[in-house]
Amino acid sequence: MKQKTELTDLEVGPAVSGPPTDPDILLEVRGLRTYFHVMDGTVKAVDGVDFSLRRGETLGIVGESGCGKSVTALTIMQLLDIPPGEIAGGEVWFDGRDLLELRPEELRHVRGADISMIFQEPMTSLNPVFTIGNQISEAIILHQHVGKKEAMVRAIESLKAVGISAPERRVKQYPHEMSGGIRQRVMIAMALSCNPKLIIADEPTTALDVTIQAQILELIKKIQADSGAALLLITHDLAVVAETVQNVAVMYAGRVVESGPVEDVLLRPQHPYTLGLLGSIPALHKRGRELDVIKGVVPNPFRMPPGCKFEPRCPYAWDKCKQVEPDLVAVPGRAALSRCFLHLPDESTRRAEFDRVSVATVATGMS
Amino acid sequence: MDEIGKARVVETPADLEDLLAAHPDYDVQLESLNQRQLAWRRFKRHRMALLGSTMFLSMVVIGIVGPQILPFDKNAYLPTNQVVNVGRPPMVIPYFHPFGETTQLQYDVFTLVINGIGLSLLISVGATVVATLIGTIVGGLSGYFGGWLDTILMRIVDALLALPLIYLILVFSEFLGGGNWFTVMLIFALLGWLQTARLVRSVILSLREEDYVDAARVAGVSQMRIIFRHLLPNALSPIIVAATLSIAALITAEAFVSFVGYGIDPSTPTLGNILSGAQEAIGAGNWWWAVFPGVAIVFIVLGINFMGDGLQDALDPRAKI
Numbered sequence: 001m002k003q004k005t006e007l008t009d010l011e012v013g014p015a016v017s018g019p020p021t022d023p024d025i026l027l028e029v030r031g032l033r034t035y036f037h038v039m040d041g042t043v044k045a046v047d048g049v050d051f052s053l054r055r056g057e058t059l060g061i062v063g064e065s066g067c068g069k070s071v072t073a074l075t076i077m078q079l080l081d082i083p084p085g086e087i088a089g090g091e092v093w094f095d096g097r098d099l100l101e102l103r104p105e106e107l108r109h110v111r112g113a114d115i116s117m118i119f120q121e122p123m124t125s126l127n128p129v130f131t132i133g134n135q136i137s138e139a140i141i142l143h144q145h146v147g148k149k150e151a152m153v154r155a156i157e158s159l160k161a162v163g164i165s166a167p168e169r170r171v172k173q174y175p176h177e178m179s180g181g182i183r184q185r186v187m188i189a190m191a192l193s194c195n196p197k198l199i200i201a202d203e204p205t206t207a208l209d210v211t212i213q214a215q216i217l218e219l220i221k222k223i224q225a226d227s228g229a230a231l232l233l234i235t236h237d238l239a240v241v242a243e244t245v246q247n248v249a250v251m252y253a254g255r256v257v258e259s260g261p262v263e264d265v266l267l268r269p270q271h272p273y274t275l276g277l278l279g280s281i282p283a284l285h286k287r288g289r290e291l292d293v294i295k296g297v298v299p300n301p302f303r304m305p306p307g308c309k310f311e312p313r314c315p316y317a318w319d320k321c322k323q324v325e326p327d328l329v330a331v332p333g334r335a336a337l338s339r340c341f342l343h344l345p346d347e348s349t350r351r352a353e354f355d356r357v358s359v360a361t362v363a364t365g366m367s
Numbered sequence: 368m369d370e371i372g373k374a375r376v377v378e379t380p381a382d383l384e385d386l387l388a389a390h391p392d393y394d395v396q397l398e399s400l401n402q403r404q405l406a407w408r409r410f411k412r413h414r415m416a417l418l419g420s421t422m423f424l425s426m427v428v429i430g431i432v433g434p435q436i437l438p439f440d441k442n443a444y445l446p447t448n449q450v451v452n453v454g455r456p457p458m459v460i461p462y463f464h465p466f467g468e469t470t471q472l473q474y475d476v477f478t479l480v481i482n483g484i485g486l487s488l489l490i491s492v493g494a495t496v497v498a499t500l501i502g503t504i505v506g507g508l509s510g511y512f513g514g515w516l517d518t519i520l521m522r523i524v525d526a527l528l529a530l531p532l533i534y535l536i537l538v539f540s541e542f543l544g545g546g547n548w549f550t551v552m553l554i555f556a557l558l559g560w561l562q563t564a565r566l567v568r569s570v571i572l573s574l575r576e577e578d579y580v581d582a583a584r585v586a587g588v589s590q591m592r593i594i595f596r597h598l599l600p601n602a603l604s605p606i607i608v609a610a611t612l613s614i615a616a617l618i619t620a621e622a623f624v625s626f627v628g629y630g631i632d633p634s635t636p637t638l639g640n641i642l643s644g645a646q647e648a649i650g651a652g653n654w655w656w657a658v659f660p661g662v663a664i665v666f667i668v669l670g671i672n673f674m675g676d677g678l679q680d681a682l683d684p685r686a687k688i
Contacts, residue, residue, distance in 0.1 A: 079581050112587030124578040129600040139586040190586065 019093050026230050027198060028052040032090035034075045037083060043301040045071040047254035058231040060241040063251035066298055069234045073202050077117060113143035116191035120203040122183035126175035132186050133171025136193050143194045158189040162219060181212040192223055200232045217244055242266055250274050253299060253309035256328060260336025267362055270331045270338035272314045279361045316354055409681040416677020422670030430488045433481030439636050480659050483638040490548055491617035494555035499610045502563025510571030511594045524561050532558055540629045548631050555617050566609055570602040604682030611675035615668040622664055638664050
């Protein structure tokens with residue numbers, strides 16, 4: 001067992017390859033590895049990420065800062081600077097094609113037309129020297145092969161679709177004349193304008209204030225449902241995930257540690273890290289008590305623990321966790337996958353203890 | 368009320384208040400100015416810039432129109448007056464020569480200066496346009512792509528910059544056969560893009576990290592379009608400013624090169640050539656031959672520097688109002 005896992009750790013690239021067999025799967029990421037070669041060594045920002053997304057479905061990627069969730073999105077879109085970045089392995093199957101194998105020219109037609117992206121920072125994601133009408137219609141002209149006038153009409157339509165009033169006037173305005181919320185709506189309109197199959201939203205609400213956050217999330221949900229596009233939502237906010245998506249993947253130290261339907265993951269967490277995250281949410285009835293936090297810090301990227309990456313902080317860890325890294329395996333009796341030895345059949349005693357804490361945590365969290 | 372449905376545009380809040388006081392039923396909407404209108408508004412407020420551009424533009428007009436009216440013909444010197452062959456000062460000659468006339472061949476200095484302005488501006492503006500184009504393309508590619516392309520291009524720039532420019536120009540004009548104004552312009556252009564390339568590279572280098580570049584890449588915009596349509600407009604103000612200042616520098620450079628005799632054929636009136644011809648005459652008390660072309664140079668260079676200064680403020684897209 002030990003030997004096998006060590007082998008898995010060394011080998012670059014996943015065991016299976018080739019396009020996903022199920023044509024309903026729009027995006028399948030397998031064994032994705034993205035490294036950054038910096039002065040002090042190599043940072044393995046993403047180190048073996050697997051997940052898949054069906055057409056029209058929504059998937060949330062959650063995790064704390066530095067766990068590699070944004071890098072995953074940037075790798076899918078291939079927006080990384082190479083060097084210092086390096087896509088060290090893996091496959092990104094999108095609609096029957098491996099995005100990592102595409103030539104730049106082909107990739108350009110996938111971007112914008114089939115996949116679009118909503119960024120975190122609406123204040124800086126629009127070019128200050130163009131009117132927003134120009135910016136939206138650029139992609140439309142590029143991918144839909146229509147004239148300038150027609151593109152502007154469609155730009156106005158997409159602004160209307162994201163709930164911007166007087167869009168005919170707005171298209172002639174410059175980004176600096178708009179508030180953050182409106183700019184994020186413009187970004188969403190841009191993402192929407194070419195009817196993409198997949199929308200990647202990288203922390204779309206982080207830079208906005210709370211009331212606007214709710215509006216923007218509602219809007220993203222609505223346009224996702226209306227357009228039938230799949231949505232990949234990257235966030236560190238579990239509440240956002242609970243409200244917005246159907247499936248969720250929890251990332252830690254460049255790996256997916258747990259994934260599955262959102263109710264399963266959030267109500268019956270299977271990985272100690274997920275449980276720790278849920279336990280650390282402040283709640284009204286926890287007033288006055290000390291907040292439960294996950295002890296310790298994210299491991300130094302240059303000194304990753306050899307075994308399970310969560311082992312140094314894990315209250316359930318034992319010797320085995322220090323030596324070998326667990327695989328992402330199906331949890332018996334659940335729809336979720338988890339990267340933890342607790343799910344092995346011979347760990348039933350430890351498992352019982354985990355379940356007891358888990359049920360208690362989720363119960364207090366929900367009440 | 369025949370005005371219903373008609374739009375009225377007011378520019379200041381005070382005007383708006385007056386209008387609303389008179390017509391309380393008016394519907395008010397904000398119309399935004401585009402970048403060009405905003406820049407013009409900022410430029411108008413800059414007094415020195417207005418003065419400078421007036422100076423420069425009037426020199427341009429003189430340089431274009433003047434030679435049409437008073438073309439220089441090197442055989443058309445005034446009939447030599449043996450008595451005063453040091454040339455005559457302004458206004459004291461029988462017919463109208465406001466800037467006086469030169470020694471020996473007794474050309475009309477006014478005609479010389481007007482033609483000199485035209486030719487000097489043509490050389491410096493032409494060379495600047497070509498140099499700015501080359502510099503922008505080289506700097507844009509270098510800054511955006513980085514890597515080995517950047518290394519190669521910038522080392523070429525470094526190597527060329529290490530050579531003392533003014534001697535390079537002297538050597539070049541010696542071997543390319545100076546004399547022709549077009550050759551001199553070409554030399555200036557081919558040696559003048561280095562600073563622009565460095566400037567554009569540094570600006571693009573920081574602009575490429577902006578989020579809107581990623582947004583454009585995500586939208587499937589091609590790399591070349593990102594450089595030249597998305598980034599360059601943001602870098603335009605330093606480029607324009609550098610170009611205006613380069614025109615000023617080239618006016619003086621041309622004057623210098625022609626003055627030391629490596630520039631344009633002495634029989635062609637550029638401002639530098641006129642000064643060069645005048646240098647002996649100054650000793651003989653013939654001040655007008657040197658002063659008027661000198662004043663023309665000062666006018667152009669000062670005007671263009673003020674104008675560049677104003678443009679720098681006006682074109683900053685982040686400036687308020």
